[in-house]
Amino acid sequence: MSLKKVVITGMGAISPFGIGVKPLMEGLYSGHSAVISQKSEWEEQVKDLNCWVGAPVKETLPSKSIPRQYRRTMGPTAIMSLLAANEAIGDAGISESILTSGRTGVSFSSSTGSAESLTQYFREYFSSASLKNISSGTFFQVMSHTCAANIAHALNIKGRVISPDAACSSSTQAIGLGYEAIKYGLQDFMLCGGSDELDAVVCGSFDLLNATSCRFNDKPTETPRPFDRDRDGTVCGEGAGCIILETEESAIRRGAPILAEIIGFSTLSDGTHLAQSHSDSIVRCMENALENSNLKPEDIDYINAHATGTIQGDISEAGAIRNVFGDSGVPVSSLKGHMGHTLGASGALELAASVRMLNDGILVPTLNLIHPGEGCEGIDHLMDIRRIQITTFLKNSFAFGGINSILVIRRYFKRND
């Protein structure tokens, strides 16, 4: 069986910087933080949080642009997913006949389904001990595959629908599975990505594990601080990212703009701890991704790190990068200092941003990284914008549940026929 080359031809984003890939890149290139205080929004919902900051999508979503018969089964996470998918479809110039051909699939994920709808559901249930007043659409908003299923429904997609729920690794894993579906000839097009909502209860889940930042509640833009010595935890964000994958031959035939090529993927279990990815398991995942791409460490010229700003997680990732890449000087940055940890969306949003950086010849530094912390030193941290033409990069994502996922992306070079 001949393996297909898989290329990226479209991208869409809903991020704490706004609606669309353009505001995402403007936010990142300007070096601004999208983190703000959430205290007034959250204190009535959860009274005893330690972390009161977050990175919400501040613009009102154009939800009404989605017809009611589709919108009624969507919470904010599915709405953001569909809006990001629509942008990516427009970017790739994909027609309705392609979407409905059966050769197009969806691989899209979130951590929990709609947190807002889930909260409303249980508020009603616990206050009345009845489900009678729950609307018929609520289950479809809450279910774990709400993003993938609602995208497929709204776009009349008839190919495979995959929803790998893998917490913060969700969208990187979803893109990887979409990549494999095309590589092995099972589909010609895949709409891939992930989404999550910012919600007090979601932040609270990280809070009770002591994984959130709590010392910067009065100066939100200074946190999270990936790899920095003063980091004290992560900050939750929200959004959705969509990446359109298709075969190289299809993209060439359609005359579609090819933004990059995916050349490898690895997703492996840590196997030792549910809450902390051990450095050794990250090493295994990076080595596996390199092997899957037939590359050596020296072939990688940028790593878009997972680094969320937690004490232990950043040390594990930095240690793994040192271990695999030695003193090769590969530049590393995390985008979570700018827009917090967008959870199930983070892999897709950060991949979309990295693909744009690849094409723009600009690498964004890690915001709030001033002094690399103990255990995080010894790698080439990007601390200022770097103008550099890169060819191949890694996108790292690690999740609660011990799920590590890494994509290998390369600048697209036209094949010689």
Place this chain on the structure above:
Amino acid sequence: MTEQEIAERVKKILIKEFELKEEDLTPEASLYEELGLDSLDSVDLVVALEHEFKFTVVRNLDEEKIRSIRNLSDIHRFIIEKQNTLPQASK
């Protein structure tokens, strides 16, 4: 409550909850073919009617009547019938 009052209140529900256009809401308009509602909407419509008209739909007693509802006039008739079965005090 007159049938006219019932019809107005049903219209308001259909406009607010199901984003239908007032001009489409004729008594003969088919809920499914013409107004585009479906089985999920029918679940929500029943809940909305229960709230608005203060009655309870009992599945094993009312299911056939609910299933036979095809247009707005059928809804009006169903509401009148349900209200007639309510105890006088709560009418």
